[in-house]
Amino acid sequence: MKIAIMGAMLEEVDPFLESSEHEPLLRFFKKHSDTEYGSNLYHEAKYKDLDIVLSYSKIGKVNAALTAATMIEHFECDMLLFTGVAGAVSPDLKIGDLVAATQLCQHDLDITAFGHPHGYVPEGKVYVEPSRELLHIAKAVADEKNITLKKGIIATGDQFIADPERKEWIAKTFDADAIEMEGASVAVVCDAFDVPFFVLRAISDAADMDAAFDFDEFLKHSAKVSSSFIMAMLEKIISKQVQ
Ligand code: SAH
Numbered sequence: 001m002k003i004a005i006m007g008a009m010l011e012e013v014d015p016f017l018e019s020s021e022h023e024p025l026l027r028f029f030k031k032h033s034d035t036e037y038g039s040n041l042y043h044e045a046k047y048k049d050l051d052i053v054l055s056y057s058k059i060g061k062v063n064a065a066l067t068a069a070t071m072i073e074h075f076e077c078d079m080l081l082f083t084g085v086a087g088a089v090s091p092d093l094k095i096g097d098l099v100a101a102t103q104l105c106q107h108d109l110d111i112t113a114f115g116h117p118h119g120y121v122p123e124g125k126v127y128v129e130p131s132r133e134l135l136h137i138a139k140a141v142a143d144e145k146n147i148t149l150k151k152g153i154i155a156t157g158d159q160f161i162a163d164p165e166r167k168e169w170i171a172k173t174f175d176a177d178a179i180e181m182e183g184a185s186v187a188v189v190c191d192a193f194d195v196p197f198f199v200l201r202a203i204s205d206a207a208d209m210d211a212a213f214d215f216d217e218f219l220k221h222s223a224k225v226s227s228s229f230i231m232a233m234l235e236k237i238i239s240k241q242v243q
Contacts, residue, residue: 001049001050001051001078001079001237001241002050002051002052002053002075002076002077002078002079003050003051003052003053003077003078003079003080003081003234003237004052004053004054004055004068004071004072004075004077004079004080004081005052005053005054005055005080005081005083005230006054006055006056006057006064006067006068006071006080006081006082006083006186007056007057007082007083007084007223007227008056008057008058008059008060008063008064008084008180008181008182009056009058009059009084009219009223010056011219011220011223012056012083012084012085012223012226012227013054013055013056013083013227014223015223015224015227015228016054016227016231017043017054033045037070037074038066038067038070040055040056040057040058040066040067040070041055042054042055042070042071042075043055044075047234047238048238049238049241050234050237050238052234053071053075053077055067055070055071057182059181059182060158060181060182061106061156061157061158061181061182061184061185062158062185063182064181064182064183064185064186065185065186065188065189068080068185068186068189068190069189069193072189072190072193072195073193077195078195078196079131079134079195079196079197080186080190080195080196080197080198081134081197081198081200081230081233081234082182082183082186082197082198082199082200083200083223083226083227083229083230084180084182084183084200084201084202084223084226085180085201085202085203085204085215085218085219085222085223085226086099086154086178086179086180086183086201086202086203086204087160087161087162087167087178087179087180087203087204087205087206087207087211088177088178088203088205088206088207089155089167089170089171089176089177089178089179089207090152090171090176090177090178092150092177093150093152093177093178093203094203095203095204095205095206095214095218095222096202096203096218096221096222096225097148097150097202097203098142098147098148098149098150098200098201098202098203098225098226098229099149099150099151099152099154099177099178099200099201099202099203100130100135100138100149100150100151100152100198100199100200101130101151101152101153101154101183101187101198101199101200101201102129102130102135102151102152102153103127103128103129103153103154104127104128104129104130104153104154104155104156104183104184104187104199105119105126105127105128105153105154105155105156105174105176105184106119106155106156106157106184106185107119107155107156107157107170107173107174107176107179108157108158108159109121109157118173118174119173119174124188126174127153128184128187128188128191129187130187130196130197130198130199131196131197131198133196134196134197134198134233135151135198137233137236137237137240138198138200138229138233140236141229141232141233141236142229145232147229149229150177152176152177152178153174153175153176153177153178154176154177154178154179154180154183154184154199154201155170155174155176155178155179155180155184156179156180156181156182156183156184156185157170157179157181158181159181160181160211160212160215161179161207161211162205162207162208162209162210162211162212163207163208163209164208164209167179167207167208178201178203179207180201183199183201186199187199198233200226200229200230201226202222202223202225202226203218203222204218204219204222204223205218
């Protein structure tokens, strides 16, 4: 099996690439090969029985869609795991909390002038759902490791949200729990190619007035929380394959 691991920013995939004594599992990426394709760098490695392709897309929906499609079409990945950070919409989510997407939507997709709902275009759907099996695996990992994993709706758009009013609107319109800038575009691509996917985000900010300030302070820590969890999911996927 070939698994795509992607983030949007270097900080989100860096924990897989740096050799840290505290996380010996991550050292396998020292022996990777790098390929440049479509102005992005893809790292290929073997981890136990899995082939891994790791990349960060750069920020935003277009970049993320390009990378997800490349991982699937060019590198022939069978599954995609997204790791990264997000702003909290739900008051239940605090900085550092992990949220797994149960549904993803595009909050900035708007042809409501034609009577369609927000986030909808003809032949599309407002909400795209990740693999149930990967959500089960995530729950099993969280239970085993005693990690709190929240689940929720993730709203994606090409805007960094640092505005209580816009945040409130997204919360109301999409029943969203967290906001970011890539997840739903990755979801649309994976759904179109029928590739199971999973989107995990650790909260970096509250998407309000202090968001930009919070963001830089908590980015590295939250990115690490998310990538460590993805690493644990890889172990679980391997153990399931062996059974
Ligand atoms: N600091 C970066 C910009 C980060 S943009 C720079 O200067 O280059 C924010 C990134 O984190 C995006 O990839 C997005 O997916 C996620 N994110 C975290 N909090 C967010 C928020 N409040 N609104 C939108 N995206 C957010």
